[in-house]
Amino acid sequence: MLIPRKELGQNSKRWTVVLIVLATLSLGFLVFSGITLNVYASSLGLESLPSPFVTQSNVINATVVVASSTGHGPCSGSNTMDVMGAVMVGAKLGLKSHNGTLETTMDDYVSIYDFGAAKVQLNDLTSNLIVVGGPGVNQITWYYNNLRNASGQRILPVYFDKFPNGTDYIYVAATNHYYMIEHDAQGRATADYGIIEYFQDGGRQIMLLGGLGGSGTWASCEVVSTFESWNLHGSASIVRYSDTNNDGFLDSLSIVEQSSGTINLSNLIFPLPFALLSAAIVPKLKILKKKIISKRRVSEACIIIILAAASQISMIAFSNNLDSVVFTLGDFTHPFVASGGLMNSTVSVASSVGHGPCGGSNTMDVMGGVMIAAQLGIDATGGQLSSTLDDYVSSYNYSTGQLNISALTSNLIVVGGPGVNQITWYYNNLRNASGQRILPVYFDKFPNGTDYIYVAATNHYYMIEHDAQGRATADYGIVTLYDDTVNGWWVLTVAGLGGSGTYAAARLLASYKNWSLFGQTVVVKYSDSNADGYLDTITVPEVIGTGKSIHVYWDTSCMNPVESINWGTLSPGDTKNVTVYVRNEGESSTMLALNVSGWTPQGASNYLSFGWNYSGTPIPPGQVVPINLVMTVNPSISGIDTFGMNFTVSSG
Numbered sequence: 001m002l003i004p005r006k007e008l009g010q011n012s013k014r015w016t017v018v019l020i021v022l023a024t025l026s027l028g029f030l031v032f033s034g035i036t037l038n039v040y041a042s043s044l045g046l047e048s049l050p051s052p053f054v055t056q057s058n059v060i061n062a063t064v065v066v067a068s069s070t071g072h073g074p075c076s077g078s079n080t081m082d083v084m085g086a087v088m089v090g091a092k093l094g095l096k097s098h099n100g101t102l103e104t105t106m107d108d109y110v111s112i113y114d115f116g117a118a119k120v121q122l123n124d125l126t127s128n129l130i131v132v133g134g135p136g137v138n139q140i141t142w143y144y145n146n147l148r149n150a151s152g153q154r155i156l157p158v159y160f161d162k163f164p165n166g167t168d169y170i171y172v173a174a175t176n177h178y179y180m181i182e183h184d185a186q187g188r189a190t191a192d193y194g195i196i197e198y199f200q201d202g203g204r205q206i207m208l209l210g211g212l213g214g215s216g217t218w219a220s221c222e223v224v225s226t227f228e229s230w231n232l233h234g235s236a237s238i239v240r241y242s243d244t245n246n247d248g249f250l251d252s253l254s255i256v257e258q259s260s261g262t263i264n265l266s267n268l269i270f271p272l273p274f275a276l277l278s279a280a281i282v283p284k285l286k287i288l289k290k291k292i293i294s295k296r297r298v299s300e301a302c303i304i305i306i307l308a309a310a311s312q313i314s315m316i317a318f319s320n321n322l323d324s325v326v327f328t329l330g331d332f333t334h335p336f337v338a339s340g341g342l343m344n345s346t347v348s349v350a351s352s353v354g355h356g357p358c359g360g361s362n363t364m365d366v367m368g369g370v371m372i373a374a375q376l377g378i379d380a381t382g383g384q385l386s387s388t389l390d391d392y393v394s395s396y397n398y399s400t401g402q403l404n405i406s407a408l409t410s411n412l413i414v415v416g417g418p419g420v421n422q423i424t425w426y427y428n429n430l431r432n433a434s435g436q437r438i439l440p441v442y443f444d445k446f447p448n449g450t451d452y453i454y455v456a457a458t459n460h461y462y463m464i465e466h467d468a469q470g471r472a473t474a475d476y477g478i479v480t481l482y483d484d485t486v487n488g489w490w491v492l493t494v495a496g497l498g499g500s501g502t503y504a505a506a507r508l509l510a511s512y513k514n515w516s517l518f519g520q521t522v523v524v525k526y527s528d529s530n531a532d533g534y535l536d537t538i539t540v541p542e543v544i545g546t547g548k549s550i551h552v553y554w555d556t557s558c559m560n561p562v563e564s565i566n567w568g569t570l571s572p573g574d575t576k577n578v579t580v581y582v583r584n585e586g587e588s589s590t591m592l593a594l595n596v597s598g599w600t601p602q603g604a605s606n607y608l609s610f611g612w613n614y615s616g617t618p619i620p621p622g623q624v625v626p627i628n629l630v631m632t633v634n635p636s637i638s639g640i641d642t643f644g645m646n647f648t649v650s651s652g
Contacts, residue, residue, distance in 0.1 A: 094377020
C-alpha cells in the first residue's frame, strides 16, 4: 500500500513528538531519581589482568556467575559448556594468586527479572563479577548488554543484538563491524565469535565472557585463561574460534578486533521505556555443543627427638619404608597438582543433553568445578588445567552397556553424579570378579526409584531429606579418590544426589584447608540449619579411611599436625607431659604400639625414660584419642649435655 507523502510526514512528526516525550520522561525519571551517568571515565583495561580479580596482595577477589540451565527472566537455559570454560578461568585466577576462595553462583541467584517492567535487578552490588555466557542465557550479561543512556544509545561499546531475520550478531560501535556465526555449505559452523568485555560498575569490576554460541563463550574463556599469550588491552576483545582444516570442528583461536579505551558505569539504570524496547530486540542466543611433597600410606609414625640442655626440640617425621605410594584425600591437592608444582589434571563436567546412560546436566551440577579449579591453581606453581565435557572423552556402547574412556595424559577430576556424568557412572558401577562394587561408597536406587548413597563398611544410607512442605532440608554428596591402575591415572569424583549435593562436595574440596580431610571417601551433608527453605550448612557425617593409617595432631579437630615438640628446659628429676591426638585414618579398628630406639649417646637411655599413657584399647576408624607423651629425667643424670632418640607409633 502506498502512503501519501503528506500523511507520511504527519506520521513522522507524530512519532517524533512521541519519542521526544518518551526521552523527556526518561531523562526526568533519571534526574528526579538522583541517578547520574558517568561513562568512559578512568578505569583499568584488559591489559591489567588478572587484576582486579586478583588483588595486589595476590588474593582472589571475584565471583564467577554462570547461567542457569532452565529458562529464566529474558533468557533461555544455559549449556554446561559455558561452565567448562569457566573452569579454565578459575584455574588461571588461582594460579595467579596465593590465597582466597573463588566464589561461584548462578545468574538467577544474584539477580531477579521483573516481567512487568521487563527489567533485571541486581541483588549483588558489591562483588567483582566474572559473568560467563551470552545475553541469551545469562541475565546478568543481558542486563549490562542492554544498558542505554538517556538518548537510547547502548552504553557498552561492544554488544550483542539481532537482525530482523533473527540472526544474532556482535556489533562494535566504534568501527561499525558486525560478527555472526559462519557456516559452510553443509550447514556446519566454521566460525563462532565471543567477546571479552571489561568495565567498572560503581565500586566493583565486571568482566563479561560471552559468545554467539557456546563455542564462542568457551573461546573467550580460553583466551582469558591464557591471557599472557594475547595482547589484550582496552575495554573489549572480539575472539574468533574457527575451523581451519574444514573437518567440521572448530580448532583455532584468534583476536580479530579490540576496542580501546575504558568504561566506567556509575550507578547506572536505563530508562523504563528503553528497557521495554530492549526486551523486544535482545537476542535469545542458542548454545552450540560442541609445592607439595607426595605422601605414603602411614601405618606408623616415626618421631625423632633431639634434646639440648636449655631448649629441647623434637622433630616428627613419618616412616617412608612402606611398599607403595598411596594418595589419600589428606594429600589433596595432590596428585592433581604434581610434586613439581604443575597442574596435572583434566576437569570433566557433564553434558547438558542426555547421553549414554545419563540424563542432561544442569549448570548447578557442575559449577562447583570452577571453585575446585581455582584451588588447584592456588596450590600450583604453573601449568594449565584442561577442561572437557564427559561425552567428549568417553563413549557409551548401547549394545553392550559398556563405557570407554579416551586415553588421557593427566589425572581426572569428574564433577556431577552418575545420573548426569557418564564417567562418574562408569566408576560408580565398577565391580570385581565376584560382582561386588569396587568403590567403598557408591550411588544406588531403591525399587521405588529413590536415589541413595551407600557406605558398605558401616551399612549407612543417605537420601535427600524433605520437610512437611516438600522442601529439601538436606542433600548429600561424596568426594572419592580412586587409583585407576587399569588406565594409569588417579580419579577424583565429586558428586551428589542432587545438584546441591554436588555443589556442597565441591565447595568442601575447594576449601579443604578449613577441613581435616583424610581417607578415600568423604560423605558431605548440605542442610537447612534454620528451616527457611535454603540449604546453608556443610558438615561431614562420615569418612572412609584407607588401609592402616594413623596421624598425630596437636588438636582434637586434627587441623594442626605435629611436626615438632618443644619440651622446654629439662632438669634432673623432671617429668614432662605433652598431649597429642592420634586419629585412626584407616579403614578398620587398630591398636597402637610404641617402639623407642636410636638413643644418642648410647648411655642416654640410662638416665632418660620415655613413654605414654595409651591403655591399649582399639581405636575405631576415624576416632581421635588423646595421648600423653611422658619424658622423665633421672635425678642422677650427669655427663650428658645433648642427646637424641626416636620412637615409632605403629598401627597393629
